[in-house]
Structures are given as structure tokens and as C-alpha cells.
Amino acid sequence: MDDATPEEVLADFKGDRRLGGWGVAQIAAGTGLAVYAMWVGILQPGFRKVPLRLQVPYLPASKTQVHNVMRLLRGRQGGLVDLGSGDGRIVLEAHCQGFTPAVGYELNPWLVRLAHFHAWRAGHHGKVSYRREDLWKVDLSKCKNVTVFLAPSVLPLLQEKLQAELPDDALVVAGRFPFPDWTPCRTEGHGVDRAWAYSMQAQRQYACKRKDMLSQETLSVN
Numbered sequence: 001m002d003d004a005t006p007e008e009v010l011a012d013f014k015g016d017r018r019l020g021g022w023g024v025a026q027i028a029a030g031t032g033l034a035v036y037a038m039w040v041g042i043l044q045p046g047f048r049k050v051p052l053r054l055q056v057p058y059l060p061a062s063k064t065q066v067h068n069v070m071r072l073l074r075g076r077q078g079g080l081v082d083l084g085s086g087d088g089r090i091v092l093e094a095h096c097q098g099f100t101p102a103v104g105y106e107l108n109p110w111l112v113r114l115a116h117f118h119a120w121r122a123g124h125h126g127k128v129s130y131r132r133e134d135l136w137k138v139d140l141s142k143c144k145n146v147t148v149f150l151a152p153s154v155l156p157l158l159q160e161k162l163q164a165e166l167p168d169d170a171l172v173v174a175g176r177f178p179f180p181d182w183t184p185c186r187t188e189g190h191g192v193d194r195a196w197a198y199s200m201q202a203q204r205q206y207a208c209k210r211k212d213m214l215s216q217e218t219l220s221v222n
Helices: 006-014 020-047 063-072 089-096 109-121 155-165 200-221
Strands: 080-083 102-105 129-131 145-148 171-175 186-188 195-199
Touching (some): 063 186, 063 195, 089 109, 089 145, 155 200
Parallel strands (some): 102 129
């Protein structure tokens, strides 16, 4: 069985043979070991010093997701920062769309290397920047265009960081998951491919209105 060719294995599945409980268990165990090996060898190194609640698993953006993000950035100029840039595809596309400089911040060293490889293969090596840095420690005070493809668990905290540091004319675009307390100015796409654009000036105005409303409610109660 170990020497079976791919064609022979496929023939087994096409026939009437059944794997049985032990066969299913073997496949599950093998798959689990493969996933664990990938996690330990490739994905985990960037997370070892990051608190559990701030860890974001790597899940590459699809072509449709990248397209929707870039549509929301249409008409914008200047530089772009991608927080948690993964394999660098958002940064690379941003550079191709004229954003300069285009910078990605990613803590995992393997993903940073992969991003550099993609840039080299596309003929843009040295024209984009991928930095192995903790996104929570990056100074965003001069960033005008920010993209994020992060897990819902970290978005509330990132929301606070962005609101505290970004200038009023900044635009934030989130892919896959929206910010929980912000109101988007535009959206693009549907389902898992959906992207949300947020104006920082508008978010601060909403925050001030909510604060005033809460103050008035407190005074009325007292």
C-alpha cells in the first residue's frame, strides 16, 4: 500500500472499497500531523512573544478580496501601510496601483521572506518594503492609507490604536471582517470577500457624538 501510485490510490476511491473507522482515523492523524508541522515550523515563530489574544493566524487574501480593497482605495494617493501583511500580496498590488511607499508589517519571519520572494518574482524587488515588526508598536501618525486583514479578536484593540494615532485624512480599509464599533463610509463586495472603508475624521466625529449623548443621558439620570 505504501508503494501505491497516485493512479492506484484514485482507483481505490473510485471503487466500492470503504475506508472504515481505522482508515479514517489514520487519514485524520496524518493530516493533523501535517498541519501541526506547518504551524511549528512556519507559522508559530512570529507568535511566540505575542499574547494569545493578539495572535492572528495567517490566512492569505483571495484575488477578489484584494480587488475589493483596492477599489475602495481608488483615487487615494501617497503611501500605504498593511498591518499584518502576511505574504505581501496587498502591499505588492498597492505598489502596482501607484501607492508609494507601500509597506507591510509582519511579525512572522517566514511570511516576510515569502513576501520578498513574491515581490522578486513579480519584478518589484526593492520597490516595496516588508518589515518584520510588531504592528502594535508601529507609529501610524503619518499614515494616510491603511489596510488590515486581521481576526475579529484583535480589531477592537486595533480600533483604539488607529483612532489614537492616525491623522484625520486617513482612510482605513478592512478586509474579511469589519471593525466592530465603526461605521464604514463605503463597502465593496459580498460575503467573505467584502471590504469596508473607514474615514478617520468621520469616526472621530461619531465618537464625539456618542460621548456627548452618554454625558447627556448621565445628567438626565442624575
